[in-house]
Amino acid sequence: MNESDIRKYAVLMKELELTGLEIKENDCFVRLERAGAAASTVTPVSAQIQTQPAAFEPSSDHISVSSPMIGTFYAAPAENAEPFVKVGDRVQPGSKLCIIESMKLMNEITADHGGTLMEICVKNGQVVDYGCELFRIRRSMA
Numbered sequence: 001m002n003e004s005d006i007r008k009y010a011v012l013m014k015e016l017e018l019t020g021l022e023i024k025e026n027d028c029f030v031r032l033e034r035a036g037a038a039a040s041t042v043t044p045v046s047a048q049i050q051t052q053p054a055a056f057e058p059s060s061d062h063i064s065v066s067s068p069m070i071g072t073f074y075a076a077p078a079e080n081a082e083p084f085v086k087v088g089d090r091v092q093p094g095s096k097l098c099i100i101e102s103m104k105l106m107n108e109i110t111a112d113h114g115g116t117l118m119e120i121c122v123k124n125g126q127v128v129d130y131g132c133e134l135f136r137i138r139r140s141m142a
Contacts, residue, residue, distance in 0.1 A: 006032070020033045063138075066131050070102060071101050071128060073134065074101060084097055088117065089117045091111045093110075093111055093114055116140075117135060117137055119135065119136040
């Protein structure tokens, strides 16, 4: 998708008085948003939405933490900050694991169960889909 295509979609949005539009072509995903009739925002994002890997077999001693929404995965609260969790960390119920940015809102994802973080399944800044596996946690043997 090129700039002229994006401009055509922005003009169409204005004509139809739309506040948002999402377009998927091949590997390109573009979301256009307008804040009221006065201003418009064009946000091109080139990314593939990742789905969870098929290799992991859930078991009674492992927990899979999945994304509750479509958005962008952030492992840390700021660009140069330490990540919320690392592989090998012990987490408790309510421990902050990551942030998913969706529609310019930052949504904190927390652990529902305690245990040891075995794997972080996505990369920082990656676009994730609803149900995409984010973390694998080994349950605490309490």
